[in-house]
Amino acid sequence: xxxxxxxxxxxxxxxxxxxxxxxxxxxxxxxxxxxxxxxxxxxxxxxxxxxxxxxxxxxxxxxxxxxxxxxxxxxxxxxxxxxxxxxxxxxxxxxxxxxxxxxxxxxxxxxxxxxxxxxxxxxxxxxxxxxxxxxxxxxxxxxxxxxxxxxxxxxxxxxxxxxxxxxxxxxxxxxxxxxxxxxxxxxxxxxxxxxxxxxxxxxxxxxxxxxxxxxxxxxxxxxxxxxxxxxxxxxxxxxxxxxxxxxxxxxxxxxxxxxxxxxxxxxxxxxxxxxxxxxxxxxxxxxxxxxxxxxxxxxxxxxxxxxxxxxxxxxxxxxxxxxxxxxxxxxxxxxxxxxxxxxxxxxxxxxxxxxxxxxxxxxxxxxxxxxxxxxxxxxxxxxxx
Numbered sequence: 001x002x003x004x005x006x007x008x009x010x011x012x013x014x015x016x017x018x019x020x021x022x023x024x025x026x027x028x029x030x031x032x033x034x035x036x037x038x039x040x041x042x043x044x045x046x047x048x049x050x051x052x053x054x055x056x057x058x059x060x061x062x063x064x065x066x067x068x069x070x071x072x073x074x075x076x077x078x079x080x081x082x083x084x085x086x087x088x089x090x091x092x093x094x095x096x097x098x099x100x101x102x103x104x105x106x107x108x109x110x111x112x113x114x115x116x117x118x119x120x121x122x123x124x125x126x127x128x129x130x131x132x133x134x135x136x137x138x139x140x141x142x143x144x145x146x147x148x149x150x151x152x153x154x155x156x157x158x159x160x161x162x163x164x165x166x167x168x169x170x171x172x173x174x175x176x177x178x179x180x181x182x183x184x185x186x187x188x189x190x191x192x193x194x195x196x197x198x199x200x201x202x203x204x205x206x207x208x209x210x211x212x213x214x215x216x217x218x219x220x221x222x223x224x225x226x227x228x229x230x231x232x233x234x235x236x237x238x239x240x241x242x243x244x245x246x247x248x249x250x251x252x253x254x255x256x257x258x259x260x261x262x263x264x265x266x267x268x269x270x271x272x273x274x275x276x277x278x279x280x281x282x283x284x285x286x287x288x289x290x291x292x293x294x295x296x297x298x299x300x301x302x303x304x305x306x307x308x309x310x311x312x313x314x315x316x317x318x319x320x321x322x323x324x325x326x327x328x329x330x331x332x333x334x335x336x337x338x339x340x341x342x343x344x345x346x347x348x349x350x351x352x353x354x355x356x357x358x359x360x361x362x363x364x365x366x367x368x369x370x371x372x373x374x375x376x377x378x379x380x381x382x383x384x385x
């Protein structure tokens with residue numbers, strides 16, 4: 001964990017970068033306009049963390065505990081993605097993605113062998129493409145084994161509810177664990193430029209251009225992506241209803257550089273990179289901790305026009321204590337998407353509390369408390385009936 005002095009210097013640097021950026025607010029009303037239209041970055045919603053995740057069988061949990069002292073961190077499960085949208089008022093998801101260009105790479109997890117079980121039989125695992133799971137060979141439980149299947153489920157729900165608020169889809173690009181590789185587990189490929197291109201192509205094969213908000217939809221001619229966001233703002237809510245926005249969770253500089261090669265403002269790309277103020281590609285910022293001085297950092301970024309994701313809980317501090325301080329900080333910060341493992345009452349009961357991360361009021365999205373125009377009404381932001 002960084003020392004306090006280091007944290008303070010980092011925060012000061014971020015605030016200095018923010019201060020140096022043009023102070024244009026997204027969604028500012030043009031001259032003579034009495035009621036500006038709400039923009040997609042002027043709303044706030046709850047999303048889920050590791051939205052696909054399912055716990056393993058009791059036999060596999062026993063095998064997990066033999067090689068992982070912190071295996072209890074894996075003891076949570078989410079409903080299917082459509083059920084989260086339909087019954088839990090979730091409006092953002094996170095998927096961990098592994099490349100599997102030949103197919104079948106993740107079908108024989110070590111944890112199953114350790115538990116005396118056979119290989120997996122899900123046909124999705126045999127197809128070439130991209131797989132969705134948490135930890136290859138150790139924590140593979142998922143409600144949709146392939147990215148194709150996950151996004152098909154999301155797209156079908158979206159098609160059936162065309163007036164939903166834009167749904168952020170956070171992707172964390174992963175590879176295999178060297179410790180499991182050494183034991184004979186899967187050896188996943190690195191994220192090469194070719195695989196990153198293939199990822200964009202696979203997303204586009206499932207979600208049409210009209211169903212996404214991409215960097216090209218935000219960037220203005222002659223401006224960087226960051227300049228476009230800060231000077232002209234994001235698309236209106238009306239133009240982004242029924243659409244998905246894909247965000248890269250990874251902060252790895254080499255991975256981001258590979259994705260941006262020849263595309264400094266993400267020209268032609270699907271994902272918005274997890275950037276920082278001052279970079280040409282800065283539009284989305286992942287800032288997981290909203291507590292303490294971080295709340296002011298997030299608020300400042302939201303005021304400037306950036307799209308921010310933070311987290312309302314971490315396994316399993318809030319679930320075991322019931323404390324809502326972190327949730328309140330996340331809500332007050334104005335971060336547009338707040339990720340949780342506990343979107344509905346009851347999920348934290350096994351840990352001894354009724355902790356739930358929900359928006360105030362009976363709504364799936366609300367007017368952003370930091371940057372929404374005064375004319376915004378939460379009850380009018382979405383109609384999915």
